Amino acid sequence: MSEEFERPSKRKLDETRPIEAEAGVIKKADGSARFKIGDTEAYAAVYGPRELHPRFLQDPKTGILRCNYSMLPFSGDGSRVRPGPSRRSKEISLVSEKALIPVMNLEDYPNTVVDVFIELPQTDAGSRCAGICAASIALADAGLMMKDMVAAVSVGQVRGAMIIDLDGEEEHMDENEGTDIPVALIPSTEQITLLQGDGIVHRNNLIKAIEMVKPALKKIAEEQRKALHKKYNTQIGDQK
Amino acid sequence: MNQEMMEHIKQALKKGTRLDGRRPDEFRKISIETGFLSTAEGSARVKCGAAEVLAGVKMAIEKPYPDTPEDGMLMVNAELLPLSNPEFESGPPSIASIETARVIDRGIRESKTMDTKGLCIEKGEKAWTIAIDVVPVNYDGNLIDLGGLAAVAALKSAKFPFVDKEGVVDYHKRTDKGVDMKFFPIPVTVSKIGDVLVVDPTDEEEKAAESRLTITCLDDEKICALQKGGSNPFTADEIEKMVELAFARAKEIRAKLQEVK
Amino acid sequence: MGELIAKDKDVVVPGQVIAKGLDFLPSHGTYRLKDDVMANKLGILSVEGKVLKTIPIAGRYLPRKNDVIIGKVNDILMSGWRLDINSPYSAVLPLKDASFDFIQKGTDLTRYFKLEDYAVAKITNVTSQNLVDITVKGPGLRKLKGGRIVKVSPHKVPRIIGKKGSMVSMIKNATGCKIIVGQNGWVWMEGEPDMEVIVSSVLKKIQAESHIPGLTDRVKTYLEEKTGKKIDLSQINSEEKESEDEPRFQHRNNNGNRPANNNNHGERK
Numbered sequence: 001m002s003e004e005f006e007r008p009s010k011r012k013l014d015e016t017r018p019i020e021a022e023a024g025v026i027k028k029a030d031g032s033a034r035f036k037i038g039d040t041e042a043y044a045a046v047y048g049p050r051e052l053h054p055r056f057l058q059d060p061k062t063g064i065l066r067c068n069y070s071m072l073p074f075s076g077d078g079s080r081v082r083p084g085p086s087r088r089s090k091e092i093s094l095v096s097e098k099a100l101i102p103v104m105n106l107e108d109y110p111n112t113v114v115d116v117f118i119e120l121p122q123t124d125a126g127s128r129c130a131g132i133c134a135a136s137i138a139l140a141d142a143g144l145m146m147k148d149m150v151a152a153v154s155v156g157q158v159r160g161a162m163i164i165d166l167d168g169e170e171e172h173m174d175e176n177e178g179t180d181i182p183v184a185l186i187p188s189t190e191q192i193t194l195l196q197g198d199g200i201v202h203r204n205n206l207i208k209a210i211e212m213v214k215p216a217l218k219k220i221a222e223e224q225r226k227a228l229h230k231k232y233n234t235q236i237g238d239q240k
Numbered sequence: 241m242n243q244e245m246m247e248h249i250k251q252a253l254k255k256g257t258r259l260d261g262r263r264p265d266e267f268r269k270i271s272i273e274t275g276f277l278s279t280a281e282g283s284a285r286v287k288c289g290a291a292e293v294l295a296g297v298k299m300a301i302e303k304p305y306p307d308t309p310e311d312g313m314l315m316v317n318a319e320l321l322p323l324s325n326p327e328f329e330s331g332p333p334s335i336a337s338i339e340t341a342r343v344i345d346r347g348i349r350e351s352k353t354m355d356t357k358g359l360c361i362e363k364g365e366k367a368w369t370i371a372i373d374v375v376p377v378n379y380d381g382n383l384i385d386l387g388g389l390a391a392v393a394a395l396k397s398a399k400f401p402f403v404d405k406e407g408v409v410d411y412h413k414r415t416d417k418g419v420d421m422k423f424f425p426i427p428v429t430v431s432k433i434g435d436v437l438v439v440d441p442t443d444e445e446e447k448a449a450e451s452r453l454t455i456t457c458l459d460d461e462k463i464c465a466l467q468k469g470g471s472n473p474f475t476a477d478e479i480e481k482m483v484e485l486a487f488a489r490a491k492e493i494r495a496k497l498q499e500v501k
Numbered sequence: 502m503g504e505l506i507a508k509d510k511d512v513v514v515p516g517q518v519i520a521k522g523l524d525f526l527p528s529h530g531t532y533r534l535k536d537d538v539m540a541n542k543l544g545i546l547s548v549e550g551k552v553l554k555t556i557p558i559a560g561r562y563l564p565r566k567n568d569v570i571i572g573k574v575n576d577i578l579m580s581g582w583r584l585d586i587n588s589p590y591s592a593v594l595p596l597k598d599a600s601f602d603f604i605q606k607g608t609d610l611t612r613y614f615k616l617e618d619y620a621v622a623k624i625t626n627v628t629s630q631n632l633v634d635i636t637v638k639g640p641g642l643r644k645l646k647g648g649r650i651v652k653v654s655p656h657k658v659p660r661i662i663g664k665k666g667s668m669v670s671m672i673k674n675a676t677g678c679k680i681i682v683g684q685n686g687w688v689w690m691e692g693e694p695d696m697e698v699i700v701s702s703v704l705k706k707i708q709a710e711s712h713i714p715g716l717t718d719r720v721k722t723y724l725e726e727k728t729g730k731k732i733d734l735s736q737i738n739s740e741e742k743e744s745e746d747e748p749r750f751q752h753r754n755n756n757g758n759r760p761a762n763n764n765n766h767g768e769r770k
Contacts, residue, residue: 027290027378028325030561039278043377045323049561049589063589068330073317073373074280074296078411080371083319084332103515105541110631112589117323117330119375121294122279140515143560145542147532148516188516188534221516228514228543232558242617244647252694259649261698 005161008169009038016153016165016216021133021227023141031142033227035134037153038167039124044134046142048114049106057113063106067097069118069131076123077168092128093118099132099152099184099194105145114144124168129153129182132194137224141231151220152184152194155213157201162209164216181209185217241447249448250434259444260289265485267440270493272389272500274397281414282372282398286390288440291380295390296373297398301409304360304367312359312367316345318374318387325379325443339469343427344374344388346465347456348395351425358420366407370395370419381443384454384467388427393497395419425464426493428486429454432472437482439489453482457490509548512558513540519553530555562588562655562685564624564633569642571650571683572635574618582614584622587652587685590631594622598636619645619689621681641681648679648691651701653708655686660711661704668707668717675724675732676700699727 009017017038026032029045036042049063057064069092073080096118106114116138118131129152136150156166157179163170166180179201184194192210201209249259256263268289277283282297304311318341322328348354359368372394374387402413431438431449441449451470458464463483468474474482503522507513519531520538527533530542531553540546544555564570564586572584572592581595596604599613614620621642622635637643653661662669662682673680678692678700690700703723710716721732 025378026323028380029323031559043323047322047326050326051589051591068322072294072296072375073371074277074283074298076279079300079409080298080373083317083373109589115322117321119321119323119377121296122277124278140543141559143543143557145530146515147534147539147541149514186516188539225514225517229512232512232543242615242619245619245649248647248649248691252697255694257694257698259698259701261695261702 005159005163007163008173009167011165013161013163014212014216016220017167019220019223021137021223023137023227023231029138029142031138031140031144033134033137033141035130035137035224035227037126037130037133037165039122040120040126040130041122042118042120042127042130042134044131044138045117046114046135046138046144047117048142049109049112049144050115052111052113058111060110061107063109063112063114065097065101065104065106065114065116067093067100067116067118067135069093069096069128071120071123071127074122075120092131095194095196096128096132096135100135100139100150102191102193103136103147103150103186104139105147108145114139114142125166125171125180126154126182128194129184132184133220133224137227140224140228148186148188149221149224150184150193151187151217151224152182153213153216153220154180154182155209155216156180157199157205157209162205162212164213181206183210183213183217185214185221187218187221190214241444246433246448249445250436253433253436253438258438259442262440264436264438265488267489267493270389270496272393272497274393274500279411280394281401281411282394282396282419284390284393284397286386286393288382288386289380289442290378291376291382291386291442292378293374293376293383293386293390295375295387295394297394298371298373299398299400299409300369300371301361301366301403301407302369303365304363308356309364310360310367311356313369314345314349314354314356315369315371316341316348316374316391317371318344318383320379320383321375321377324376328379339467340383340387341374343384343454343456343465343467344372344391346467347388347425347427348372348391351423351456351458351464353421353423353425354395354419355422361407368400370398379443381441381446382429384429385427385440388425388456389493389497392421392424392426393500396421396424396497397501423458424494424497425456425458426490426497427454427456427465428489428493430482430485432470432474432478437478437485439485453479455483455486455490457487457494460487460491505548507540507546509546511546512544513546513555514543515540519546524551526552528552528554530557558656559654560656562586564588564590564592564627564631565684566624566627568624568684569621570624570635570685571619571621571645571681571687571689572685574614574616574620577610577614577616582610584620584635586633586635587655587683587687588633590633592622592624592633592635594620594635594637598625598634598638601638614644619650621645621683621689645681645689648689649697651688651690651704653686653688653704655684657708657711658682658684658686660716661688661707663717668720671717671721671732671734672700672703672724675728675730696728699724702727 020036031046132152179199280296431452451472454467456465503524572586576583626634676696
């Protein structure tokens with residue numbers, strides 16, 4: 001039954017939407033990136049390591065990572081999103097931070113902070129994953145020590161079919177049994193750094209979903225690395 | 241900014257040279273792009289040198305204000321994204337972002353470019369609200385002018401969303417109907433650095449400017465909004481020169497805008 | 502037993518496999534994952550025999566003892582001043598290192614350095630706690646008056662200075678500007694306004710084209726075009742004598758006191 005599910009976008013079940021990734025788009029930042037997957041687009045800017053105030057937040061053993069995720073007012077699927085932090089954006093900031101920290105090594109920078117700002121000018125599902133992908137490129141662009149990129153995308157169940165990278169239409173297709181599972185991965189070790197779930201999924205299917213999404217995530221990581229190579233292997237006339 | 245460095249900039253200006261080689265009355269090269277955001281009813285990106293500003297238009301049907309039951313509503317908001325500049329902090333809107341938004345808003349509202357009565361759907365019950373949000377992505381000064389231009393460009397290219405028979409907005413479908421704009425109000429801010437009047441300051445120049453006057457030009461003769469900023473006063477003579485400079489630049493910028501769909 | 506996947510002088514990015522096999526030894530900026538050597542940081546791969554390391558090409562300036570840097574005063578303390586040196590850590594200029602005069606306790610310190618003053622200083626010490634001490638007592642070191650500051654990538658500073666100061670000397674000669682290049686990526690200059698504009702644009706050019714061979718000639722041609730004056734390279738004294746004006750240019754040596762860091766920022770040919 002699930003094999004017959006035809007995605008509105010005509011994509012294969014394990015196919016992501018087209019990806020655009022670019023590094024160094026925000027000149028004043030220490031590192032930056034733009035990551036677009038389908039109609040979901042995220043900008044990330046990294047400032048730091050820099051001094052952290054107030055003092056009590058400082059960690060004498062390492063620098064800390066601080067993520068700030070936000071959707072621009074005109075980026076939502078329907079009506080305008082009121083500017084300012086919401087409970088949702090604060091939660092996404094938190095899980096994004098936890099998704100990125102495992103690859104980072106900020107021990108050379110005690111008492112400092114690395115600030116990551118993520119802003120989305122347009123979204124069509126998968127926004128937190130796009131944000132994490134952009135942030136990962138930006139952190140590398142900032143010259144920070146990181147074991148690997150962190151790639152993120154959603155996997156889910158819609159009308160009995162397991163699919164990768166749900167778009168907005170697919171997110172709403174199955175009101176009863178649809179599931180949306182954002183996953184982030186360290187490609188070289190296959191370790192999972194983000195895992196959330198929305199909807200009902202059978203425990204066996206969860207394991208299947210995680211195995212299914214790994215190849216897609218590794219492909220995304222290749223796009224992320226390509227974006228960095230593209231920036232740093234520039235021709236005459238290209239300004240940094 | 242430290243006094244001696246400010247002096248250095250002022251001395252250079254006296255010789256007609258700015259930090260990037262421009263003349264005091266010269267704008268950086270502007271490019272305008274519209275209609276590229278899928279989720280916004282109107283969108284624009286303005287690039288000016290290293291600066292980059294986005295504007296997005298969202299439309300909704302709401303109850304009109306009780307004292308103007310036949311009018312739709314316009315709102316302009318601006319946010320100085322910490323993403324765009326290491327000196328911007330997270331937190332509630334700063335006074336700078338509030339001033340920027342209100343000056344851009346006044347320019348569009350007072351130009352009467354839009355017939356707000358035309359936005360009314362049902363007197364006292366339903367009218368269109370148009371919200372324009374302006375944000376820098378790469379900050380390098382002159383946000384009022386660039387944001388104001390982006391706002392007008394986004395509005396110009398905006399299309400109303402489809403409304404079904406029950407009066408519910410379907411944001412996934414856009415109509416061909418745009419906002420009828422009679423004029424294109426263009427704000428031009430003239431800053432005073434030392435004795436020299438300068439347009440389109442970079443971030444660094446803004447720090448050296450002690451005062452500024454934003455003149456929103458409706459067309460080639462009429463002003464529809466004004467805002468003086470900064471601590472130093474102007475003479476009437478200086479104001480006249482600033483107005484002349486603003487209209488000259490606004491004309492060129494408006495011509496550029498009219499080339500964009 | 503082992504295969505090099507990336508080449509010497511390739512740009513490598515985090516998570517990229519540089520080599521397969523236990524033969525190779527990971528060093529700064531690389532690490533071993535099972536049988537592979539992976540990149541730990543964005544950088545340029547350096548293969549020295551079996552040792553693999555990366556040379557940083559991005560990231561903020563890390564303070565190093567003996568570096569000459571340009572700083573900006575952002576705080577006045579009891580015992581001196583704190584300066585922003587474009588680094589994750591700020592630097593402290595103690596009273597005793599601020600002037601050859603004896604500074605009495607209780608003196609109004611703004612007589613010497615005010616907030617937002619710039620200074621060219623030398624790093625005297627970097628502790629394991631990342632406390633950075635600087636001095637302005639020394640040849641060419643001083644408070645900077647006027648002029649302007651241009652920010653460049655600290656990783657491009659060696660190219661901007663050139664071998665024995667040859668690149669920056671050529672720029673100074675062509676434009677008549679005084680120029681001091683801080684290892685931290687802040688460059689101070691002072692000269693005729695239109696000459697300063699040329700210096701600023703040539704610095705951008707050097708940063709954009711530093712990896713392309715023939716840079717010195719291209720810069721020479723660019724300067725000649727912009728200034729309308731021919732440059733005679735033999736006139737430029739590459740072995741810069743120290744003048745009271747300019748501190749001697751430091752090339753980074755391999756003896757920085759940050760054990761975890763790669764010190765060789767070397768030039769790509």
